[in-house]
Amino acid sequence: MLEGKTMKGYHVAVVGATGLVGRTMLAVLEERNFPVATLRPIASGRSAGTSVPFRGALHPVIEISDEAFAGVDIALFSAGGDTAKRWAPSATARGAVVIDNSSAFRMDGDVPLIVPEVNAAALIDTAPRIIANPNCSTIQMVVALEPLRARYGIHRIVVCTYQAVSGAGKKGVDQLQTELEGRNASVRAFAHPIAGNALPHIASFERDGFTTEERKMIDETRKIFGDQGIMVSPTCVRIPVVTSHSEAVHVELENPFALEDIRSILENAPGVIVIDDPEATAYPLASTATGRDEVFVGRLRRDPSIDNGLIMWVVSDNLRKGAATNAVQIAELWHALRQKEEVATEV
Numbered sequence: 001m002l003e004g005k006t007m008k009g010y011h012v013a014v015v016g017a018t019g020l021v022g023r024t025m026l027a028v029l030e031e032r033n034f035p036v037a038t039l040r041p042i043a044s045g046r047s048a049g050t051s052v053p054f055r056g057a058l059h060p061v062i063e064i065s066d067e068a069f070a071g072v073d074i075a076l077f078s079a080g081g082d083t084a085k086r087w088a089p090s091a092t093a094r095g096a097v098v099i100d101n102s103s104a105f106r107m108d109g110d111v112p113l114i115v116p117e118v119n120a121a122a123l124i125d126t127a128p129r130i131i132a133n134p135n136c137s138t139i140q141m142v143v144a145l146e147p148l149r150a151r152y153g154i155h156r157i158v159v160c161t162y163q164a165v166s167g168a169g170k171k172g173v174d175q176l177q178t179e180l181e182g183r184n185a186s187v188r189a190f191a192h193p194i195a196g197n198a199l200p201h202i203a204s205f206e207r208d209g210f211t212t213e214e215r216k217m218i219d220e221t222r223k224i225f226g227d228q229g230i231m232v233s234p235t236c237v238r239i240p241v242v243t244s245h246s247e248a249v250h251v252e253l254e255n256p257f258a259l260e261d262i263r264s265i266l267e268n269a270p271g272v273i274v275i276d277d278p279e280a281t282a283y284p285l286a287s288t289a290t291g292r293d294e295v296f297v298g299r300l301r302r303d304p305s306i307d308n309g310l311i312m313w314v315v316s317d318n319l320r321k322g323a324a325t326n327a328v329q330i331a332e333l334w335h336a337l338r339q340k341e342e343v344a345t346e347v
C-alpha cells in the first residue's frame with residue numbers, strides 16, 4: 001500500500017485528536033514537518049463536528065468507526081487503552097500502522113516499545129503493524145539513563161516521581177484549575193484534592209501495594225533496555241503542577257565512575273540537556289521543560305550510601321517527549337525505514 005508514497009506523504013489519522021496528547025501531536029507533526037499528505041482527526045462521538053487546527057486550517061473531527069481508518073497509512077492513537085484495544089485492530093486490518101500511546105499493547109511480545117534515543121534498533125528488521133509508545137515517566141528516565149547504562153551498566157534504579165496533572169488528561173488539568181479557583185470539581189481525576197497536595201497514587205493499586213503506574217516503570221524499563229535483570233523500585237506521586245514530570249533518580253551503576261565523566265556523557269547524549277550549577281541555583285524545573293522536547297538533567301551527585309551510586313534530577317514535558325514527540329519520532333523512524341526499503345526495491 002505504501003510503495004512510492006513515502007516522498008509524497010502519508011494519510012495520517014490521529015485518534016484522540018481533541019485530547020491533551022492528541023492536540024500536542026498535531027502541533028509536533030506540524031513543527032517537525034512530518035510528511036502528512038492528509039490528516040484525519042478522530043475522537044469519540046462527543047467531539048464529532050468540532051474541529052482542530054493543523055497547518056493553519058481547521059480540520060473537522062470525525063467519530064471513530066471502522067470506516068474512519070479506510071485509506072489511512074499511519075494511525076497515531078492517544079485515546080486510552082480501551083479505545084486502542086477496540087480500534088487498533090480495525091486500523092491495522094485496513095492497512096495502517098498504529099503507533100499507540102496507551103498501555104494496551106506495550107508488553108505484548110510482538111509489539112516493539114520504542115524510545116528512539118534508546119532502542120531504535122528494536123524497530124529495524126521488524127515490520128510491526130502496532131508500535132507502542134512507553135509511559136511518560138519511563139521515557140524521560142530511560143533517555144537520561146541509557147548513555148550511562150551503555151558506559152557503566154546499571155544494577156538498580158530507585159526512582160521517585162513528581163508528576164504533573166496533565167498526565168491524567170483534560171480531567172486532571174480541570175480538577176486542579178477548579179480547585180485553585182475555590183470551586184468543587186464536578187468531574188474528579190484524582191482520589192483526593194490535588195491543589196495543595198502530593199498524592200502517592202497514580203492509576204490503580206495492585207495486590208502487592210504498587211500502583212499500575214509504578215508497575216509500568218518497572219516492566220517497561222526492562223523491556224526497553226532489553227534487560228530483565230535490572231531492578232527498578234519506583235514511587236509515583238502526583239503533584240499540583242500542570243505540565244512536566246520531575247523525577248529523583250537514584251541509580252546503582254555496575255562499575256565505578258568519575259562524576260565528571262558522567263556529566264560529560266550526559267552533556268553529549270542525544271535528547272539530553274544538563275543544567276547543573278547549584279551555586280547559581282541552576283537546576284531543571286518543570287517550567288524549564290514545558291514546551292521543550294528534551295530531557296533535562298541536574299543535581300548530579302554521588303550517592304555516598306552505596307558503591308557506584310549516582311543521584312540525579314530528571315525533568316521533561318510529559319505531553320511532548322513523554323507522549324506526542326516520542327510518538328512522532330517513532331513515525332519518523334518508521335518513515336526512514338520505509339524510504340530505505342523503497343530505495344532498495346528500486347535498485
Ligand SMILES: NC(=O)c1ccc[n+]([C@@H]2O[C@H](COP(=O)([O-])OP(=O)(O)OC[C@H]3O[C@@H](n4cnc5c(N)ncnc54)[C@H](OP(=O)(O)O)[C@@H]3O)[C@@H](O)[C@H]2O)c1
Nearest residue numbers: 016018019020021043044047078079080102167169170323
Ligand atoms: N497526558 C499524558 O501526559 C500522557 C502521556 C503518555 C501517554 N498518555 C496516554 O495518551 C492517551 C490520551 O491521553 P490524554 O492526556 O490526551 O487524555 P485526554 O486529554 O483525556 O484526551 C483523551 C482523548 O481520547 C478521546 N477518546 C476518549 N474515549 C474515546 C473513544 N471511546 N473513542 C474515541 N476517542 C476517545 C477523547 O475524545 P473526546 O474529546 O471525544 O472525549 C480525547 O480526544 C491515554 O492513553 C494516556 O494514557 C498520556
